Amino acid sequence: MTTTTRVPQEERTRAMRARLLEATVECLVERGFSGTSTTLVSERAGVSRGAQLHHFPTKNDLVVAAVEHLTEVRGAELAAAARALPQGPRRTRAVLEMLGDHFTSPVFTAALELWVAARTDATLLAAVAPLEQRVGREVHRLTVELLGADEQQPGVRELVQATLDLVRGLGLAATITDDTRRRRRILDRWAAVLDETLHPEPKGAR
Amino acid sequence: MTTTTRVPQEERTRAMRARLLEATVECLVERGFSGTSTTLVSERAGVSRGAQLHHFPTKNDLVVAAVEHLTEVRGAELAAAARALPQGPRRTRAVLEMLGDHFTSPVFTAALELWVAARTDATLLAAVAPLEQRVGREVHRLTVELLGADEQQPGVRELVQATLDLVRGLGLAATITDDTRRRRRILDRWAAVLDETLHPEPKGAR
Numbered sequence A, B: 001m002t003t004t005t006r007v008p009q010e011e012r013t014r015a016m017r018a019r020l021l022e023a024t025v026e027c028l029v030e031r032g033f034s035g036t037s038t039t040l041v042s043e044r045a046g047v048s049r050g051a052q053l054h055h056f057p058t059k060n061d062l063v064v065a066a067v068e069h070l071t072e073v074r075g076a077e078l079a080a081a082a083r084a085l086p087q088g089p090r091r092t093r094a095v096l097e098m099l100g101d102h103f104t105s106p107v108f109t110a111a112l113e114l115w116v117a118a119r120t121d122a123t124l125l126a127a128v129a130p131l132e133q134r135v136g137r138e139v140h141r142l143t144v145e146l147l148g149a150d151e152q153q154p155g156v157r158e159l160v161q162a163t164l165d166l167v168r169g170l171g172l173a174a175t176i177t178d179d180t181r182r183r184r185r186i187l188d189r190w191a192a193v194l195d196e197t198l199h200p201e202p203k204g205a206r
Helices: A002-031 A038-045 A049-055 A061-085 A092-101 A106-119 A122-146 A156-176 A179-200 B002-033 B038-045 B049-055 B057-081 B088-102 B106-119 B122-147 B157-176 B181-196
Strands: none
Touching: A002 A038, A002 A049, A002 A061, A002 A106, A038 A049, A038 A061, A038 A092, A049 A106, A061 A092, A061 A122, A061 B038, A092 A122, A092 A156, A092 A179, A092 B038, A092 B088, A106 A122, A106 B106, A122 A156, A156 A179, A156 B106, A156 B157, A156 B181, A179 B002, A179 B181, B002 B038, B002 B049, B002 B057, B002 B106, B038 B049, B038 B057, B057 B122, B088 B122, B088 B157, B088 B181, B106 B122, B106 B157, B122 B157, B157 B181
16 A cells, blocks of 8 residues: 555656746746746746745755756757758758757756856856766767767867857857847858868769 | 046046946956845945946946946957967967957956846846847957958858857856866867868968
8 A cells, every 4th residue: 555655646746846847947047047036936836835845945956956857858859859850961950950959949048047157156056067067978979979970080079069169159149139040051051061071072972 | 727627527437437347347257147236346346335326326227337348348358369469370270269268258257147137137138239239240340350251252251150159159168167178179170170261272382
């Protein structure tokens, strides 16, 4: 009997935690880090203050857990997008489109709020910095794989890193102005640079 | 007599305003947007609350004026750095170093705090967005000039824009981790790509 009653309870707890973390991400996107409060999050998640405080006693606990949650959401989003990529000559541009979409999504926006808040908050930084490094390594590895890049070749690793810094810069630019058309042209051009370097072909082959 | 007494007063006022704006930038860098208050700024600037409130009645007034001030500081910094650039084959890399330094300076950090705060604050956004567009155009024009890029050539304009988005992305990455060495390798690589495209030379010419 203990087992059968415990399982639903665990499920309810897990679902409640997920609602709290998703509400935290939504709050970060809509109101920014400073506009996010535990009270607002519990209201939005439809979770009692008591239950919320039990799981995440402080705003930092909540936000740090939301970063972890964000990391999983990011990973799942990217993996899903990666499976839908075309093969052949359109692939590089499609990989860049996927990365561009990712770095202009609400997930990026919420992460940006955390990065910037962590810059002047040592406790938050201690939780955010190692996570960001882990996510950074995973996104790098995925990008290498998707682009079919050979990092043994000199300069290829740096070009992949530059690609990720480029989309991060485009993401930051997109937070205050909608520059979708500009971004599209830049990614077109970048795809050409990448293809020339990563997949050089004899002249006239395409 | 009116003229001789008014001039020193105007000078004192200008100096006081400059101190307030510089203190605002310092506060933004050290404590972030949410940690910046008019009280802290007037203490740091050594200006009475009354005088400060007379010139900048609200935090937004102060911060918006500081953005304008930042814009001038940015422009002067870049112009000074541009005059010291070498000619010849090392020039492209030196231009990238200059941009990389600029986008990892306290000026960038303070601007980042404003961008992110403006994302969820319509009043601040109304002041920050047009300024950022103006600064963006100026930095683009300067970069084209310094790189000796011919924007009439197809794809060159996008390559210059990509360069600026790349250094913006590197600047954002640098806010929470010191990645100077990584940045150096990426800029080395990107300088090679830019030179191949912007200044193609016959094989073996260098």
